[in-house]
Amino acid sequence: QVQLVESGGGLVQAGGSLRLSCAASGRTFSSYVMGWFRQAPGKEREFVAALSWSGGNTYYADSVKGRFTISRDNAKNTVYLQMNSLKPEDTAVYYCARRRGLTIVTSLSYESWGQGTQVTVSS
Numbered sequence: 800q801v802q803l804v805e806s807g808g809g810l811v812q813a814g815g816s817l818r819l820s821c822a823a824s825g826r827t828f829s830s831y832v833m834g835w836f837r838q839a840p841g842k843e844r845e846f847v848a849a850l851s852w853s854g855g856n857t858y859y860a861d862s863v864k865g866r867f868t869i870s871r872d873n874a875k876n877t878v879y880l881q882m883n884s885l886k887p888e889d890t891a892v893y894y895c896a897r898r899r900g901l902t903i904v905t906s907l908s909y910e911s912w913g914q915g916t917q918v919t920v921s922s
Contacts (some may be wrong), residue, residue, distance in 0.1 A: 801825040801911045803895050808916030811885055815920070819880040821895030821913055831899050833878040834909055835869060837891035837918075844894070846905035850878060858903045863889075885920045892917050 807819040821833070834849035848859045848869040857869050868881040878895060893916050896909035 801897060803897060803911055803913035805893065805895050805913040805916040808893060808918045810919045810921065813885060813887055813920055813922050815885050816881070816883045817885065817918060819882065819893055819895075819916060819918070821878045821880075823876045823878075823897065830901050831897055832901070832903050832909075833869075833871065834896045834898070834903075835878075835880045836894045836896060836907070837889075838894070838915075839888075839891040842891075844907060847893070848880060849903045849905070851901055851903055853901065856903060858905070860905070882918070885918075887920045887922045890918060890920050 801823055802825045803821055803823055805821050811817055830853050832849055832851050835847040836844050837847050838844040846860050847863055850857050850869045866884045871878045895913045897911045898909040
């Protein structure tokens with residue numbers, strides 16, 4: 800079992816930046832994908848970005864491409880989501896998730912999820 804703990808959320812004005820962190824602990828595997836998802840009030844959870852831990856490949860939702868960057872720190876077993884040029888429509892609870900394997904998927908088929916961190920962007 801793996802535990803994922805997100806941090807770094809908060810309130811920011813439109814155009815500002817935040818960096819989310821997701822620290823993983825517990826059972827690890829040699830090949831897995833780390834993903835970030837978000838859920839706004841009244842909406843379904845949606846894919847934001849993902850990273851293949853072993854290969855370093857990344858993939859982004861069109862809505863955040865060019866503004867968000869996913870990265871990792873191997874030594875800290877932590878994945879980050881740098882969010883720049885934030886917009887009010889980025890307001891949501893952000894979740895990190897992990898799935899075994901090498902293939903990045905954008906569905907919710909990840910085995911482990913964090914508790915989420917709130918990001919609020921004011922206009």
